[in-house]
Amino acid sequence: WGYSSDQKRWSVVTKLDVEADARGAVAEVRDVDWAPCMGRSEHRIAAAIGSGVQVWRLAPLSSWPDARCEPPARPTVLWMDGGVPLTFWKVGWNLTGTTLAASAENGQVKMWKLDFQGQLKPHCTLDQQE
Numbered sequence: 180w181g182y183s184s185d186q187k188r189w190s191v192v193t194k195l196d197v198e199a200d201a202r203g204a205v206a207e208v209r210d211v212d213w214a215p216c217m218g219r220s221e222h223r224i225a226a227a228i229g230s231g232v233q234v235w236r237l238a239p240l241s242s243w244p245d246a247r248c249e250p251p252a253r254p255t256v257l258w259m260d261g262g263v264p265l266t267f268w269k270v271g272w273n274l275t276g277t278t279l280a281a282s283a284e285n286g287q288v289k290m291w292k293l294d295f296q297g298q299l300k301p302h303c304t305l306d307q308q309e
Contacts, residue, residue, distance in 0.1 A: 195235050197228055198256055206230070210269045214276025219297075223276050227267035232257040232281045232289075234299060255299060257281070257291060278302065 181192040199205050206229025214223040222237040233254035257279075265283040272279055277293045286307030291299040 193237065193251065195224065195226075195251060195254070197226070198231075198233055198254055204229075206266075209267065212270045212272050214272035214279075217275055219276065223272065225270040225272065225279055225281075226254075227270045227281055230258065230264035230266060232267055232270055232279070234279070257289075257299060 180189050182189050197205055197208070208226050208228050210227040212225050214225075216222050216239050220238070222239060224235045224237065226233050233256050235251045235254045237251050265285055265287075267281045267283050269282045270279065271281075279291045279299060280288055281290075282288050288305040290302040290305070292302040294300050
């Protein structure tokens with residue numbers, strides 16, 4: 180959605196399609212976070228969806244209010260390592276949109292960083308302190 184202050188209304192800019200998991204099911208979206216295009220040529224949107232984190236790349240709008248985002252490519256799906264599917268609950272980008280963190284139901288936080296080619300690569304996993 181985007182807001183036009185000239186027209187005093189919100190309108191749909193684009194629609195993000197959610198990928199099914201390995202079983203072919205689509206889980207509910209639990210959290211969404213947006214990384215604006217600060218120093219990059221695209222926005223990034225991450226969503227905690229079931230046992231994965233889905234990340235979309237969106238080009239910025241060129242003009243408003245007539246512009247629409249190009250339909251985004253299929254999202255990148257990120258998983259927790261370890262073989263046991265875990266539900267992700269929260270996602271969050273750092274200020275510059277180069278590091279993504281996601282918390283899972285077991286108390287772990289998985290982090291991914293952008294490499295020099297703009298791909299998210301596993302960075303570290305933080306375990307819950309008891």
